[in-house]
Amino acid sequence: MSDKQRVSRRQFLNYTLTGVGGFMAAGMLAPMVRFAIDPVLKPSAAGDFQSVASVDEITNEPQRFEWIVEQVDGWYESEVQKTAWVYRTEDDEIVALSPICTHLGCTVDWASNEEYPDEFYCPCHAGRYTKDGVNVPGTPPTAPLPLFDHKVEEGMLYLGQEQER
Amino acid sequence: MQWTKDDTELYLAEKKYVDTLIIPLIPFNPETDGTIAKEAFQRELNHLTTHLLEKGYRGRILLAPDYNYITGNYEAESQRINQWIEKFEKQPFEHVFLFTFDTKWKRWEKELKGHLLWVPSLHERNLQSTETRSFVKEQVNQISDLIKAYWD
Numbered sequence: 001m002s003d004k005q006r007v008s009r010r011q012f013l014n015y016t017l018t019g020v021g022g023f024m025a026a027g028m029l030a031p032m033v034r035f036a037i038d039p040v041l042k043p044s045a046a047g048d049f050q051s052v053a054s055v056d057e058i059t060n061e062p063q064r065f066e067w068i069v070e071q072v073d074g075w076y077e078s079e080v081q082k083t084a085w086v087y088r089t090e091d092d093e094i095v096a097l098s099p100i101c102t103h104l105g106c107t108v109d110w111a112s113n114e115e116y117p118d119e120f121y122c123p124c125h126a127g128r129y130t131k132d133g134v135n136v137p138g139t140p141p142t143a144p145l146p147l148f149d150h151k152v153e154e155g156m157l158y159l160g161q162e163q164e165r
Numbered sequence: 166m167q168w169t170k171d172d173t174e175l176y177l178a179e180k181k182y183v184d185t186l187i188i189p190l191i192p193f194n195p196e197t198d199g200t201i202a203k204e205a206f207q208r209e210l211n212h213l214t215t216h217l218l219e220k221g222y223r224g225r226i227l228l229a230p231d232y233n234y235i236t237g238n239y240e241a242e243s244q245r246i247n248q249w250i251e252k253f254e255k256q257p258f259e260h261v262f263l264f265t266f267d268t269k270w271k272r273w274e275k276e277l278k279g280h281l282l283w284v285p286s287l288h289e290r291n292l293q294s295t296e297t298r299s300f301v302k303e304q305v306n307q308i309s310d311l312i313k314a315y316w317d
Contacts, residue, residue: 104175104182104224123313124225125182140182 049158062087062110084148085110096148097133098162103141166227176227186258188229189215190265192236207266207286215264217305239269243276250278260315
């Protein structure tokens with residue numbers, strides 16, 4: 001018992017004050033750190049996949065599918081309707097193309113022009129894309145149609161962000 | 166394209182591709198209690214329809230600012246609309262459409278320098294309902310077919 005080091009009053013006060021001060025500092029800093037890294041912790045909207053269709057519905061012929069996403073755009077929070085042309089390739093791969101013409105943003109249609117039955121056709125300026133979404137040279141669009149990220153889970157097709165090519 | 170900063174800038178750069186203008190004609194009369202709600206509803210429906218039209222063909226159609234007018238004096242209003250059209254045609258626009266739910270314009274159609282797109286309105290009902298949505302979509306399909314007929 002008597003071997004034990006004695007704690008002087010000064011040491012005791014030092015330890016106590018450091019401890020209490022440390023807790024106070026931590027109490028103040030913790031929320032600040034939390035605020036600072038908050039954007040990192042939020043689930044990113046980019047990874048959001050929406051269920052769009054059942055896999056059985058998808059055929060070799062491109063079909064139009066529609067779904068709704070919530071979009072926050074500065075002032076407004078709104079529901080936006082998204083559309084995709086979806087089909088299955090010969091190799092059983094699913095392809096989901098954005099219908100927005102890369103020229104000036106009109107909505108393209110599959111096989112809507114009788115002269116080009118196997119192409120996507122833009123009604124505004126006669127832009128054309130082959131079935132894989134690649135623009136036909138000599139028509140106004142300068143880039144292929146964007147592809148949607150997609151995944152299949154439990155027989156449902158989920159679509160995510162569109163990727164420019 | 167819409168009458169916003171970003172879209173008008175795009176319009177100025179890509180003018181040669183945009184040859185079609187839609188002007189929404191929106192009537193109102195704040196004097197009479199009986200018509201206010203109906204006219205406000207028509208205004209909403211007009212916005213829904215013209216924006217949907219613009220969305221599908223935004224590379225070739227410019228949506229002009231709304232033409233708002235007090236109901237009644239159609240002669241004076243048609244002259245003012247013609248002034249709008251003359252100014253827009255200086256850009257140039259080849260096809261000018263006037264979109265409205267106001268029946269009265271039908272009688273003045275010949276005086277107008279744009280193509281009148283008059284369509285019957287709905288009775289006031291919920292704009293979010295699936296019925297209204299499919300009605301608006303169907304109308305937009307038919308109106309865009311009509312507009313495309315002018316393009317060919």
